[in-house]
Amino acid sequence: MTSDTGYAIQARGLTRRFGDLVAVSNLDLDVPRAGIYGFLGPNGSGKSTTIRMLCGLLTPTEGSATVLGMDVTGNTSLLKPRIGYMTQKFSLYGDLTVRENLEFIADIYSYRSGRNARIAELLDDYDLDAQAKQLAGTMSGGQRQRLALASAVLHRPELLLLDEPTSAVDPRSRRDFWAKLFELSDAGTTILVSTHYMDEAERCHRLAILDRGVKVADGPPAELQQNTGMTIIEVLTDSPSRAQSLLTELPPVRSVTQLGVRLRVLVPSHIDAPLELVSAALRDSGFPAECKIVAASLEDVFVAVTRDDDASGRAA
């Protein structure tokens, strides 16, 4: 049943259209087993559509995908018991208690003798003991998200597909959530998680950046940061907004982002002496500024690879 390729997910030319809109375009994916693979992209970049195609909820318009060695365009009934899926919107029953929800999921996945022990274990693991008898609909965002993850992993799936699992929770809950994901990953579960948070993307073992349905970068985060194809210049100045306007007009500059009193200026690597170029431009216009070359952050990677034909990237 399982493929010998060592990949949990492989996709070739995966495309999904909704009428005229191309939600996902010609996507190739190789997701290795037992790691955390991230989908980074803004809303509408095709993350959810891709995940739904991978678990068999949406039929690809073109292309093919193999999940755990099985073709997702065919009958996926044998695949379902082996994957866990956490929807973007909370999809358990708000009018059932935490325990009742878990019991329902356990029965659906045909847990028998070990059912109650498994539920007790999950309630403990996911810090839901106190809420066991609470209606799921009355819980906080963080609690609901823990319940959703607990029910997605209840049947110990080989592959977890998480669609923006942390979009509705506070930073503390996000950190705890990621600790859980690493535990699961260490235990051998392959995890595919979509996010629009840079800090979460940075935690993934591998990362694909999606922009308007197209994969624009793919690799381990550190590798992506090293190979941005950009020189990053940090500028410290007294009048950052005016300096930003000036630098944005400078032809080779790809983008200028303000971070407090600092500016991050992206210049393509093929430009010679970028530091001199930027500091000369500032000096000529009478801005006293301190410039230095720094390492790329994941955000710089994101800015570098996403298209900016609507100019919003340059003005930001």
Add this chain to the structure above:
Amino acid sequence: MNALIRLLAVMRKELRQLRRDRITFAMIVGIPIGQILLFGYAINTDVRNLTAAVADQANTHLSRQFISELRQTQVLHIGEPVSNPAQLEALLRSGKISVGVHIPHDFDRRVMDTRRPDAHLLVDGADPTILGVANQLVSMPIAFDTWPVSRTEERSLQVRPYYNPERRTAVNIVPGLIGVILTLTMMLFTAVAIVRERERGNLELLINTPVSTTQLMVGKVVPYIGIGLIQLALITGVGKLLFDVPIRGSIAELYIAAFAFIAANLALGLFISTVAKTQFQAMQVTFFILLPSILLSGFIFPFAGMPVFARYLGEVLPITHFIRLTRGIMLREASLAEMGSELLLLFAFTAIAMTAAVLRFSRRLD
């Protein structure tokens, strides 16, 4: 074995959700009791006290005696006398009376002359029920005290009302009302069932689990069969207690008929649920089916009086067959064996609707 566990899981989930849904829970008990109280008392085809006026232009001993007899029938409630037929027509047009009685000058002579009518009834014929009642009045005998025998002896046919000798409407209405109430509640419960899960996002999770479409559908339907049977007990109980509606046939057979009928409505509701995109649409479709269920099923209007196409339409509705079964079992002491085809049609309807629902249900979102 796994299939059974999954089926039971879906059923248990439905019951738990139902228990917490107070409004739905109240509807299960409230709709049957409320409707039977309302319709049991309100629907009455035995019309009495129609507003009427008399223009007595004869004003003889015989005409006054005739008016007094009209009063005694209690069919007409006769108000202030008027002087001529034109005034009767004005009252009719204004809606102040439903029936006008015109007694001409030569009333006494007309009574003896069989070729001419004795008097005239002016009737608001727009309502067929009132017209029917007026027709009953036509056969009322008029005779001089001195005549030896009354003309009623000349009748060639006599009616012997079987099964409901007192002609109480409730006896006919209640068995049909069971059908109407069950159609409304059962179809509505399942019509919104799948749509609600889709709207709340539960379905996206469910179709990604190993639960099969059949397990999901059957699991959603079965708990409501029990609820439908509870409603049947409530309606027949109140019917017996307040309206003295009998169950002359076998109670077990009545429940078997109801079981088949409830299943048919639940399956139809599920099918609606797979077609409708929102709960609102599901409700609209439900009411679209409910109205013909009331009007074309023989519940209020006799089936035989309808044009052929309407009868075919009525035959497609489960309630038509169920009303025949309940009236047969409850009133005529008929057995299911005598009406086996009606029961089989209900089961066939269930099988077709359920299959259609399972086939229409998509396990994908596209």
